[in-house]
Amino acid sequence: MxxxxxxxxxxxxxxxxxxxxxxxxxxxxxxxxxxxxxxRLNRVFLSLNPLDIQVLRNVAGHETYRHHITELIYDDTRFPTTRELDEDVYETSSDSDNRADGQVPTWYKRKYQEIREELADHKGEWVERPHHILRKKQYESRPSLRQSYHRYQKVASDQGKVRAAGGDVKAFEHALECFPNLRKITLTPVAHGVPFRPLYETPMIRNLPYGFIYPVPCSWPGSESESGHDRIMPPWDDEREKRKWRGLRVVLRTLTERPHGITEFVIDVNQLRNGVSCSMFDTVSHNQEYEDLVSVLQSPGFSRLDLALSTGDQRNSLWPCYRSGLLRQALGEAKDLRHVSLATGLIVPASAYSPDQYDGGGEEHFFPLRTIFPLDQLRQLRHFGLSRFIVKRNDIVNFLSTMPPTLRSIELSFLFFMKSGEGQYRELLHDMKDRLDWRERPESQRPSITLYLDSEPPADGHCIDISVETEAFVYHGGENPFIDGPNLGDRVYRSQGVGIKRDMFNPDNDVPFAPRERLMDMGILEPDYFYRNGIQLRP
Structure with missing residues (x-):
């Protein structure tokens, strides 16, 4: 046939x-x-790259496809030039892996070699699954150092021209006019992900040479510097500092000035310690971006905000971003909010780790959740997410107990429990089981629970997912996945196979610690659960 x-x-x-x-x-x-x-087109991409802009305009000009677009993803990454990195020292490459020598900046050569060596160290692991074979082919087809740098320069030059002409701003304005069903804006500084595994395959990223090795850009400063120290977050009235968050400023300013139907704004850092500078919430003085954010939250029907904050050295100044009350005021302007998530780049202060050694016992770092979230005004909430925040057990339980019955999902990941809070994750789960009425609700109305922990040892983009075990304990009489013992309530029973080791940029590498039989014994998983969720189980 x-x-x-x-x-x-x-x-x-x-x-x-x-x-x-x-x-x-x-x-x-x-x-x-x-x-x-x-x-099947329901989203478009925008960045400082001319190819992304051209594809967006092509879709906007298609009378059928433009009506299908509901999401715009703004890739706010930039390829820094040698001049921007304040380094113009060049040296001739003598790498035996390259057939042609050429002038390459020392910083680029160093990054290229670091990435190549890291990929080479994992070559032996690329033999089991189809995606491993694909990564091996990419590695073997990689351009030379000189070729890589030449293409990198071309991309950086193209981005500079677009930035100078404001091409991304004009394209965004055009998108708001031409996509009548556009509802969601996702802003991300980590679209390029990790080598050979981008978070989003934008037209620009798909157009890069096969096996292209290059310094993965992330233009937003994280909470930690490359040396591992707290990154200094200058005041938000520093114009040079603001320019690092160009995409944020473009999106907020344009949405404030132009008519739109946007109801969801997501800042996606994929669990990294990155985000918008928390200095934006320190004061309203010289703060056009804060006013623009409030204006967006006031939009009719606005329903979702996923906010990620880069906190840096704010712990040393006792968190002015929280003490100012600006974050709470902004959230209070979203009268129809149904989904709210706050993730930070928290670096836990020493006085919170060892309260007995400091005056005040670290209490100066604790902010009750009600001082951040105006829960009384969020009566239609369906999702609540909190990640990398300093908390107390009773404060969380009391906060969750007053959540509206509309709540259908929560995330409580990477939390640090104050030593004076009488309990950690283990005790929190007991309270969620015994003090909340969630177990008595019909199964379809019980909030699903997502819970991630730092990997061991901690590594960017890696975590331990114990959501399955958490729900098994809270709803189905399973075992508490956290260890019982003094100061151990934030650690899980790894030796008993608890959790799934997740690679946030490479889901193909997700590995459960538990064998299939033990997870099935929990009594809550259907036989095809792992197949449907793409999880590979060890024998």
Missing amino acids: LLLDLPPEILEGALFLLSNADIKNLRLACTHLGQVARL
């Missing part, structure tokens, strides 16, 4: 299983398939 002879519903089902890349090839087969095989 010819493909064209298939009943429409069967052909449609077959097309549903294909990727957009395969659909593009299929559309070239004949005129009929070109009309029937429609791309």
Whole structure:
């Protein structure tokens, strides 16, 4: 039977299983398939790269596809030039792996070699699954150092031209005009992810040479410097500092000045200690960006805010971003908020770790959740997320107990429990089980629970996911996954196979610590749970 002879519903089902890349090839087969095989486009990408802008404008000009777009992802990464890095020392590459020598900055050569060596160290692991074979082929096809730097320069130059002309601003304004169903803006500084594994495959990233090794850009300063020290967060009235968050300023200013239907704003750092400078919430003086954010939150029907803050050295100044009350005031302006998430780049202060050795016992670092979240005004809330925050057990439980019945999901990840708070994660889960009424609710109305912990040893982009075990304990009479013992209530029973080791930038590497039989014994997992969630189990 010819493909064209298939009943429409069967052909449609077959097309549903294909990727957009395969659909593009299929559309070239004949005129009929070109009309029937429609791309599944619901989002577009924007950055300082001219290719991303051109693709966005092409979609905006398509009378059918433009109506399907509901999300715009702004990739706020920039390839710094040698001049921007204040380094213009060049040296000739003598790397035996390169056939052609050339002038390459020392910083670029160093980064290239570091990444190449790290990839080479993992080559022996790339033999088990299809994605391992793909990574091995990419590594073996990598351009030389000189070729890599030449392409890097081209990308940096193109971005500089777009920035100078304001091309991304004009493209964003055009998107608001041409995508009538656009509702969600996602802003990310980590679109490039890790070598060979981007977080988002934007047109610009897909157009890079196969096996391209380059310093992965992240233009937003994180909470820690490369040396591991607290990063100094200058006051928000420093114009040079503000420019590091260009994408944030473009999005907020444009949404304030132009009519739009945006109801969701997500800052995606993929669990890294990165985000918007918390100095933005220190004071309203010289703070156009804060006023613009409030204006966006006041938009009719605005329902979702995922906020990530880079906190840096704020612990040394006792968190003016929280003491100012500006964050709480801003959240209070979103009258229809249904989804709110706050993640920070918290570096725990020494006085909180060892309160007995300091005056005040570290209490100066604790902020009750009600001083941050205006819960009385969030009566339609369906999701609440909190990540990397200093907390007390009773404060969290009391806060959760007053959540509206509309709540359907929560995240409580990477939390640090004050020593004076009488308990840690282990005691918190007992309270969630015994003091909240969630267990008595119909199963469809119980909030799902996400709980991530730092990997051992801690590593950026890696974590331990114990969400399954947490829900098993709170709702189904399972075992508490946290160790029972003095000062051990934030550690899980790794020796008993608790949790899933997750690689946030490479989900193919996720590995459960527990064998299949033990997880099935919890009594809450369907036999195909792991298959449906793409989790590979060890024998």
